[in-house]
Amino acid sequence: MTSPDGVILLIEDNLDDEKLTLRALKKNRISNAVVVARDGQEALDWLFATGVYEGRAGGLPQIVLLDLQLPKISGLDVLRRIRADATTRLLPVVILTSSREDGDRLQGYSLGTNSYVRKPVDFVEFVEAVRQLGLYWLVLNEPPPTRG
Amino acid sequence: MRIFETSALVIALGILSIVAVIDARTTDALVVTLRWVEHTHRVIEVIEDVGTSMGAARRARRAFLVTGDVETLTEYATAIAATDARLDEVRDLVRDRAPETERAGHLGVAVAARIALMDADIAARKSGLSLLTDPAAMQRSSDAAARVDSIVGAMLHDERQLLRERESASEGRVAATRNLLTVGAALGFAILIGAFLGLRHENARRRASEAELGERREALRQANAFLDSVIENLPTMLFIKEASELRFTRVNRAAERLLGVAREDLLGKNDFDLFPTEQAEFFQAKDRSALDGHAVVDVPEEPIETKDGRRWLHTMKVPIPGDGGAPGFLLGISEDITERKRAATELRRAKEAAEAASRELESFSYSVAHDLRAPLRGIDGFSLALLEDYQDQLDAEGVDYLHRVRSAAKRMAELIDDLLALSRVTRGNFARERVDVGAVARTVADQLRSADPDRDVALVIPDGLLTSADPRLVRVALENLIGNAWKFSAKKPSTLIELGAHDDAFYVRDHGAGFDMTYASKLFGVFQRLHAVSEFDGTGIGLATVQRIVHRHGGRIWAESKVGEGATFFFTLNEMESKA
Numbered sequence: 001m002t003s004p005d006g007v008i009l010l011i012e013d014n015l016d017d018e019k020l021t022l023r024a025l026k027k028n029r030i031s032n033a034v035v036v037a038r039d040g041q042e043a044l045d046w047l048f049a050t051g052v053y054e055g056r057a058g059g060l061p062q063i064v065l066l067d068l069q070l071p072k073i074s075g076l077d078v079l080r081r082i083r084a085d086a087t088t089r090l091l092p093v094v095i096l097t098s099s100r101e102d103g104d105r106l107q108g109y110s111l112g113t114n115s116y117v118r119k120p121v122d123f124v125e126f127v128e129a130v131r132q133l134g135l136y137w138l139v140l141n142e143p144p145p146t147r148g
Numbered sequence: 149m150r151i152f153e154t155s156a157l158v159i160a161l162g163i164l165s166i167v168a169v170i171d172a173r174t175t176d177a178l179v180v181t182l183r184w185v186e187h188t189h190r191v192i193e194v195i196e197d198v199g200t201s202m203g204a205a206r207r208a209r210r211a212f213l214v215t216g217d218v219e220t221l222t223e224y225a226t227a228i229a230a231t232d233a234r235l236d237e238v239r240d241l242v243r244d245r246a247p248e249t250e251r252a253g254h255l256g257v258a259v260a261a262r263i264a265l266m267d268a269d270i271a272a273r274k275s276g277l278s279l280l281t282d283p284a285a286m287q288r289s290s291d292a293a294a295r296v297d298s299i300v301g302a303m304l305h306d307e308r309q310l311l312r313e314r315e316s317a318s319e320g321r322v323a324a325t326r327n328l329l330t331v332g333a334a335l336g337f338a339i340l341i342g343a344f345l346g347l348r349h350e351n352a353r354r355r356a357s358e359a360e361l362g363e364r365r366e367a368l369r370q371a372n373a374f375l376d377s378v379i380e381n382l383p384t385m386l387f388i389k390e391a392s393e394l395r396f397t398r399v400n401r402a403a404e405r406l407l408g409v410a411r412e413d414l415l416g417k418n419d420f421d422l423f424p425t426e427q428a429e430f431f432q433a434k435d436r437s438a439l440d441g442h443a444v445v446d447v448p449e450e451p452i453e454t455k456d457g458r459r460w461l462h463t464m465k466v467p468i469p470g471d472g473g474a475p476g477f478l479l480g481i482s483e484d485i486t487e488r489k490r491a492a493t494e495l496r497r498a499k500e501a502a503e504a505a506s507r508e509l510e511s512f513s514y515s516v517a518h519d520l521r522a523p524l525r526g527i528d529g530f531s532l533a534l535l536e537d538y539q540d541q542l543d544a545e546g547v548d549y550l551h552r553v554r555s556a557a558k559r560m561a562e563l564i565d566d567l568l569a570l571s572r573v574t575r576g577n578f579a580r581e582r583v584d585v586g587a588v589a590r591t592v593a594d595q596l597r598s599a600d601p602d603r604d605v606a607l608v609i610p611d612g613l614l615t616s617a618d619p620r621l622v623r624v625a626l627e628n629l630i631g632n633a634w635k636f637s638a639k640k641p642s643t644l645i646e647l648g649a650h651d652d653a654f655y656v657r658d659h660g661a662g663f664d665m666t667y668a669s670k671l672f673g674v675f676q677r678l679h680a681v682s683e684f685d686g687t688g689i690g691l692a693t694v695q696r697i698v699h700r701h702g703g704r705i706w707a708e709s710k711v712g713e714g715a716t717f718f719f720t721l722n723e724m725e726s727k728a
Binding site for chain 1: 514518519521522523524525526528529530531532533554557558561565568572576
């Protein structure tokens with residue numbers, strides 16, 4: 001269940017959640033590289049190689065795990081920017097959040113998220129969710145063709 | 149009436165005039181007749197005088213013949229002269245009547261003959277002859293005298309005859325005249341009495357009609373006073389302007405009060421005398437619009453400067469027809485809506501505040517959902533990490549504590565989820581549409597069955613349970629009710645859950661644990677539980693949520709149960725429930 005070349009971009013401001021997510025990935029033996037961005041701006045900078053990530057090499061991640069409530073630029077705005085830019089337009093994005101609000105779900109799908117997963121409080125369920133996400137997005141799912 | 153009176157007067161005057169004319173003519177005729185009677189009397193008198201004076205002449209002649217006294221001759225001459233005078237008079241009187249004139253001629257001849265004889269006698273006496281002794285002469289004298297007497301007698305007879313006729317005729321005329329005068333007087337009386345009666349009747353009628361007029365005036369006065377009182381006591385401002393210059397001709401007390409101006413200072417003035425130019429122009433434009441359009445103009449809101457500051461009015465302007473149909477006046481009725489407007493403003497502010505509070509609550513709910521769950525995940529996740537990675541360093545009690553930490557975190561997550569569901573029930577949109585309650589129930593039951601496939605639960609859900617309700621809320625309600633039924637009958641190896649309709653209520657019936665009806669009133673309160681969590685899990689929010697859903701539909705919810713025999717929850721979704 002590894003995909004060494006596929007990078008996971010985890011956009012998460014909560015350090016506990018970051019740690020739990022990484023633990024869940026580890027428990028599921030998902031060994032892909034994980035890049036953590038702790039706010040929306042940092043995530044966009046990393047994706048578009050701007051700001052602190054100016055000149056970064058290495059292309060796009062295989063999957064983006066996006067929290068909604070983020071400092072500076074909100075998760076939904078990050079998604080909007082990802083879908084607005086031609087290079088990231090087809091990038092698989094999974095919203096991974098505590099919210100189950102109708103409004104968030106509606107907006108998330110309207111803006112073109114590929115999945116919407118609510119983080120369970122029960123860590124066992126969380127690990128299972130991460131396992132399924134990893135299996136699906138990193139193994140089963142064929143990513144869109146990379147542009148020249 | 150006037151024509152009748154005039155005709156009566158003309159007729160009365162005519163009758164009286166005719167009577168007067170007839171009377172005058174009759175009287176004239178009577179006068180003529182009486183004159184003729186008198187004339188005849190005179191004729192008789194004069195003829196008799198002729199006889200008398202002839203007698204006197206004869207006696208004087210005889211005296212002279214006997215005595216020769218010269219003085220007697222003087223008497224004789226006087227008598228002869230009188231006779232001649234009388235004869236002339238007779239001739240004059242009867243000149244108009246031929247036979248009498250002729251006869252008077254004969255009398256004159258006879259008298260002349262007689263006188264001639266007497267003169268001869270006298271002459272003879274003077275010459276000394278006495279004729280008294282001459283029988284022939286005496287016979288001649290006697291014949292002449294007889295002849296005179298005969299003619300006089302004949303004339304007198306005729307005249308007396310004439311007199312009688314004339315007197316008789318005059319008596320007839322007098323009687324006729326008297327009758328006529330009587331009739332005339334009677335007619336005069338009759339007309340006078342008629343006029344008197346007519347006048348008296350007319351007077352009585354006039355007095356009666358004056359009394360009636362007085363009553364009518366009084367009634368009119370009272371009606372006017374009543375209308376005045378109505379207008380004066382109207383709690384809304386009322387004013388009337390004349391149509392040409394739009395000056396106030398009438399205002400009521402409410403108008404004085406509202407404007408803070410006494411009516412003496414309002415009447416005769418126009419809007420420009422009383423209000424700022426801009427307002428006056430507005431008022432008059434609306435006035436003209438009502439008057440020109442012959443229609444009521446509704447001004448829902450207009451500001452007006454009063455002595456006590458600006459007020460807001462809702463005014464209706466009504467054209468009032470004058471003489472000849474064109475509007476003569478403008479009636480205005482103004483309601484002071486200042487307070488209502490203030491209240492509306494306050495209401496709007498309150499609504500805005502409530503909406504702000506609602507938005508705040510929404511963002512609070514969002515925080516609850518998002519921010520409160522995140523730490524719980526940490527608590528659970530790291531507790532599990534401890535259990536997994538450091539179990540060998542913990543004793544049994546430590547492991548138990550960590551398990552308790554985890555279940556407490558899980559329970560708190562459920563509470564948060566249920567509270568959010570409860571708040572969503574109240575916050576969310578509400579739209580009724582046709583809902584098949586049975587179909588929703590089947591979906592819910594399928595979910596329960598797939599989550600708990602080992603349970604042996606028979607579900608009885610009839611077809612055709614249709615209603616008008618918000619489908620999302622019906623789903624939440626049935627999730628809770630059927631979920632409860634599922635949960636509280638879990639200790640039975642096999643059980644039955646029924647959905648149905650009774651009267652206008654739906655019900656969900658289970659044959660599970662049931663509850664003590666003593667605590668039925670607590671069923672629907674938030675966090676109210678009738679069973680220990682260890683016995684049946686749950687947050688105590690589900691039924692509170694169902695009750696809110698039912699109330700949002702205007703319905704009601706109640707339950708019947710017996711411990712150990714199951715429970716039935718009834719609910720309506722509409723005051724006028726319709727189940728097709």
